Amino acid sequence: MSERIAFVGVGRMGANMARRxxxxxxxxxxxxxxxxxxxxxxxxxxxxTSCETLAKVTEAADVIITVVTNDKAMDAIFAGRRDHLLIxxxxxxxxxxxxxxxxxxxxxxxxxxxVGASTLEACMASSINQARQGTLYLMCGGKQAVFxxxxxxxxxxxxxxxxxxxxxxxxxxAEVKALxxxxxxxxTAGLAEGLGLGAxxxxxxxxxxxxxxxxxxxxxxxxxxxxxxxxxxxxCFFSAEHAAKDSGIALGLAKSKKLDLPxxxxxxxxxxxxxxxxxxxxxxxxxxxLTFKGRHKPKRKKK
Amino acid sequence: MSERIAFVGVGRMGANMARRxxxxxxxxxxxxxxxxxxxxxxxxxxxxTSCETLAKVTEAADVIITVVTNDKAMDAIFAGRRDHLLIxxxxxxxxxxxxxxxxxxxxxxxxxxxVGASTLEACMASSINQARQGTLYLMCGGKQAVFxxxxxxxxxxxxxxxxxxxxxxxxxxAEVKALxxxxxxxxTAGLAEGLGLGAxxxxxxxxxxxxxxxxxxxxxxxxxxxxxxxxxxxxCFFSAEHAAKDSGIALGLAKSKKLDLPxxxxxxxxxxxxxxxxxxxxxxxxxxxLTFKGRHKPKRKKK
Numbered sequence: 377m378s379e380r381i382a383f384v385g386v387g388r389m390g391a392n393m394a395r396r397x398x399x400x401x402x403x404x405x406x407x408x409x410x411x412x413x414x415x416x417x418x419x420x421x422x423x424x425t426s427c428e429t430l431a432k433v434t435e436a437a438d439v440i441i442t443v444v445t446n447d448k449a450m451d452a453i454f455a456g457r458r459d460h461l462l463i464x465x466x467x468x469x470x471x472x473x474x475x476x477x478x479x480x481x482x483x484x485x486x487x488x489x490x491v492g493a494s495t496l497e498a499c500m501a502s503s504i505n506q507a508r509q510g511t512l513y514l515m516c517g518g519k520q521a522v523f524x525x526x527x528x529x530x531x532x533x534x535x536x537x538x539x540x541x542x543x544x545x546x547x548x549x550a551e552v553k554a555l556x557x558x559x560x561x562x563x564t565a566g567l568a569e570g571l572g573l574g575a576x577x578x579x580x581x582x583x584x585x586x587x588x589x590x591x592x593x594x595x596x597x598x599x600x601x602x603x604x605x606x607x608x609x610x611x612c613f614f615s616a617e618h619a620a621k622d623s624g625i626a627l628g629l630a631k632s633k634k635l636d637l638p639x640x641x642x643x644x645x646x647x648x649x650x651x652x653x654x655x656x657x658x659x660x661x662x663x664x665x666l667t668f669k670g671r672h673k674p675k676r677k678k679k
Numbered sequence: 680m681s682e683r684i685a686f687v688g689v690g691r692m693g694a695n696m697a698r699r700x701x702x703x704x705x706x707x708x709x710x711x712x713x714x715x716x717x718x719x720x721x722x723x724x725x726x727x728t729s730c731e732t733l734a735k736v737t738e739a740a741d742v743i744i745t746v747v748t749n750d751k752a753m754d755a756i757f758a759g760r761r762d763h764l765l766i767x768x769x770x771x772x773x774x775x776x777x778x779x780x781x782x783x784x785x786x787x788x789x790x791x792x793x794v795g796a797s798t799l800e801a802c803m804a805s806s807i808n809q810a811r812q813g814t815l816y817l818m819c820g821g822k823q824a825v826f827x828x829x830x831x832x833x834x835x836x837x838x839x840x841x842x843x844x845x846x847x848x849x850x851x852x853a854e855v856k857a858l859x860x861x862x863x864x865x866x867t868a869g870l871a872e873g874l875g876l877g878a879x880x881x882x883x884x885x886x887x888x889x890x891x892x893x894x895x896x897x898x899x900x901x902x903x904x905x906x907x908x909x910x911x912x913x914x915c916f917f918s919a920e921h922a923a924k925d926s927g928i929a930l931g932l933a934k935s936k937k938l939d940l941p942x943x944x945x946x947x948x949x950x951x952x953x954x955x956x957x958x959x960x961x962x963x964x965x966x967x968x969l970t971f972k973g974r975h976k977p978k979r980k981k982k
């Protein structure tokens with residue numbers, strides 16, 4: 377527990393992970409976010425420093441955990457022109473938790489190695505409540521030696537390690553995560569169709585969900601999203617925009633392997649349509665807004 | 680238990696249901712199948728009569744359970760030109776277990792009423808092992824009074840009634856069943872894409888399935904079909920042809936409600952493609968033959 381820990385990207389996920397590690401007795405020395413007020417507030421709450429530059433974050437910590445949005449945001453924090461995390465990074469370890477393209481992880485590992493730093497990908501397959509409780513499902517990719525060095529920290533985030541998996545070399549966790557979310561998104565979009573059609577037929581959706589749960593239609597997303605779809609409660613745990621991004625990553629991998637995946641493609645189109653129609657900020661359960669009759673009015677096309 | 684029971688359609692499902700009811704002390708007096716040897720063999724096994732005509736089946740029983748393939752087969756047994764089940768059917772009860780278009784159930788109920796017979800739909804959301812063990816998930820539609828009359832029989836087929844549901848008027852159970860299978864088929868086709876892409880990326884599929892099971896990608900079909908997809912074990916519990924039929928019924932309902940369901944459509948296309956490519960007899964897990972690289976060679980199109 378002697379490591380000094382820093383967080384870059386303190387949205388709800390990052391902030392909750394920081395809170396959890398502090399609860400477990402770790403010292404979180406520094407936090408950073410492009411949205412400065414978020415970093416300031418969290419810094420005050422947990423007694424950390426809200427850093428003005430990324431180089432200062434690296435300076436203030438031994439282990440830097442990054443929880444940013446996408447490939448572009450990763451590029452900004454690791455390859456910014458004037459300021460970035462690899463400045464003075466010799467001996468530091470970066471744990472990268474965003475769902476990214478596998479290649480980003482592989483390239484970053486090489487780039488970090490050149491300045492004597494190490495990286496580990498730690499893809500999360502859980503949401504903000506699990507982050508706060510330290511029960512994230514964590515899939516890690518990278519060098520086994522790096523994984524071993526930060527295993528204690530990861531253990532405190534993953535239900536005492538019960539939900540911690542080392543899946544292979546750098547980039548592998550991102551691949552697995554992309555697959556997890558691709559399948560999850562398919563099941564979500566499919567469930568929305570089943571409930572939407574049930575509603576159109578005038579069936580009792582509470583009964584229908586109960587029957588789904590007892591049959592071959594059962595799924596994890598039925599538990600997490602079914603009732604929300606019925607009640608139109610789309611407060612965000614995992615946004616439609618994220619769903620579109622992750623399905624897109626998976627389709628990119630499929631394309632590179634010349635695989636045609638019609639369900640994944642149809643799902644990507646649904647979540648992309650949500651983004652286009654201004655519904656990208658809804659939870660993924662919001663895909664039901666597209667499949668229930670009369671819920672969402674599509675934007676009119678310009679003539 | 681005083682009712683005399685008959686079975687029409689004694690494929691593996693019907694035959695196992697007959698065996699189960701006999702085990703429970705019921706008298707199965709008559710069996711019938713268009714494939715006569717199947718009826719003869721079962722008749723001999725359980726001490727029933729293998730009937731030459733449908734009218735004789737009706738004559739020999741109080742409750743006739745039909746387990747046929749599709750709408751067309753239902754039409755053949757209830758509206759055959761010279762021979763059908765409604766001949767001399769006054770006071771008889773027909774329990775119809777096939778997954779059919781809802782309209783077929785509604786029309787049949789009216790037609791049966793004209794000759795003084797009753798019908799009940801009892802859609803099954805389970806497979807042959809459950810039929811043998813009497814643990815079918817049964818969704819029933821029809822008049823409550825008819826349901827009550829045969830409830831004891833249905834109870835013996837549905838884990839002492841724990842898996843028995845009365846869902847509403849005639850046709851409603853078929854609607855629910857179509858929705859169950861539509862969602863199940865989507866999840867199956869989606870899982871096959873996830874595992875197929877995982878294989879193409881060189882991931883350990885046993886690990887991948889374990890991770891799916893712990894995350895938002897989890898589903899009932901992961902448990903029932905995941906390992907079979909990996910190992911190419913497609914011995915048939917629920918055929919691709921059936922999957923195509925049921926998804927087709929659901930899409931017909933969606934069309935009647937002017938609902939666009941892209942995932943269900945993509946899934947229907949996959950299972951229909953299996954039928955077209957000669958894979959319709961495989962279990963639904965066989966959809967993985969389409970999504971794993973190099974497994975199935977599509978038939979060449981004629982020039």
